[in-house]
Each structure stands twice: as C-alpha cells, then as structure tokens.
Amino acid sequence: MRTASKLIGDFFVWSRDHVARGLIRLGVTPNILTVIGLLVTLAAAALIGAGREYWIAAAAVMMLAGACDMLDGAVARIGGKGSRFGGVLDSACDRISDVALLTGMGYYYVVAWPAEHPGPDGEPGPVNLTYALLAVLAVTNSMLISYVRARAEDEIPDCDVGFWRRGERFAGTVIALFALNLPMLMWELGLWTALTALQRLLHAHAVLTTGQAPKRKGLRGLVLRVVFFNERRGSLAYDIHTGTAIALLLFARISDTDLVRQLMHGLGHG
Secondary structure, eight states: OOOHHHHHHHHHHHHHHHHHHHHHHTTOOHHHHHHHHHHHHHHHHHHHHHOGGGHHHHHHHHHHHHHHHHHHHHHHHHTTOOOHHHHHHHHHHHHHHHHHHHHHHHHIIIIIHHHHSOOTTSSOOOOOHHHHHHHHHHHHHHHHHHHHHHHHTTTSSOOOOSSOOHHHHHHHHHHHHHTTOHHHHHHIIIIITHHHHHHHHHHHHHHHHHSSOOOOSHHHHHHHHHHHOOOOTTSHHHHHHHHHHHHHHHHOOOOOOOHHHHHHHHHHTO
C-alpha cells in the first residue's frame, strides 16, 4: 500500500537526485552544501529570535537550509564524493543547527517577547519563564535523541526508532513558523520529543537484554504504538500520527501565557 508519506517521499527523492546530478556537474561538493546549510540555518535562527514579524521569513530560509541538508548526502552518494570526514562534518553541523534554532526560540521569549508585551510604563515586560524553560527542555531532548542513538549503535545494529527524528522536528518548525504558532511547537519540542529519547533507551535496553526489539503485538505493542508513535516512515499509522502533529501546529492556537510566573506569583501570595 502506497501511503501519502511514501508518495511524497518518492517525489522528493526523485527531485533531490535530479538536482544533485546538476550540482555534481557544476562541481559542488557535499561539504560545501553542508556548510552552506549550516550558515543558512543560523540566519533562520536569528530571524526567529528577532521577533514574530520575521517568522514567515525564517520559515522560508529554513526551507533553503533543508534543501542543502537533503542534497549533501545525495551529491555524496551519486557523485561518489562521500568521505568519513564528510559524515562527521554533517553530524556536527546538524547538532549545531538544532541548538541554534532552539536557541533562537529561547532568545525570542527572553528578549523579543518581553518587548512585544510591555508593562504599564511602556518598558519591556518580564521574561517568559515558561517558554524559556520549554526551549531548554527542547535542546536537552534534541541532544538526547541524537546521543542515545549514537551511543546505542555502538552496541546494537540499529536504534533509529521514535517519531521525533530530526526531519520531523525540522519540518514541524517550518510549519509552525509559517502558521505563526510557535507556542504549540514549543510544547511539542519541549515535552513530546522526550518520548522519542525514552523510546530509544527502551529499545536499546530490550535489544541488549533479550536480543530482540520490543514486541509490537498485544497490549504492550499497542501501548508502544500509541504512546511513542512507534511506526516506521511510510506506514499508514505514521501518516496518521504526522497528520495529528501537523494539525496541532496549524489549528491548535494556544496562548503563550507565562504559566510558571503565574504559579510563582500565586505561591508567593498563598
């Protein structure tokens, strides 16, 4: 059965490889694309932190960065230009890009958000503690997702499990910026992504202790599929889960009220 994500994925693969062949003829190397992608991502991060009015521009810039990220591997594979250092460089730039984008979001809630929400005296309001904390959690989860897989694959053949891989986080950020719905994205990246890090730990534990991945049948399998979005890309269940995450970003408008500050204020007057 050819699902929507499989059809879209096949189209992107065909388009990517076609462009990659053109870049190879021009003499473009994978490492050049990797570095360009990083620089473009840093520009997008700066736009995110600059304020809400720049978010759509940031999303457009991120799409260019995403194109570079897809093309560097294709150029390496099709052109026979891959190298071990190129793989290391790509991974390093991916981690820097992840942190930069989330730092841009955190900067927005620490600096730009207070300026957009001035106090009665016209001065910038207080830092949004809730969303600054979510940004820190998002960075932590992003690093854990990558590190747990890398460390686990020193011991087991594969640990590429969980819904919130880098591609899903990147695409979710682009969608949220276009939709001007950063608050929902912060909750998804700050809390929801922790499940993927946890799933990778559980997967590694199961393989190392029993010699096989967690079973996908029965009640245990149902819990894994529902709680962890434990489905492979291209499956119908993956499409349903992806649609849920996208729908939340597009239509679930939530306030960026500083709940932590409100709680602290309430406790202080309790």
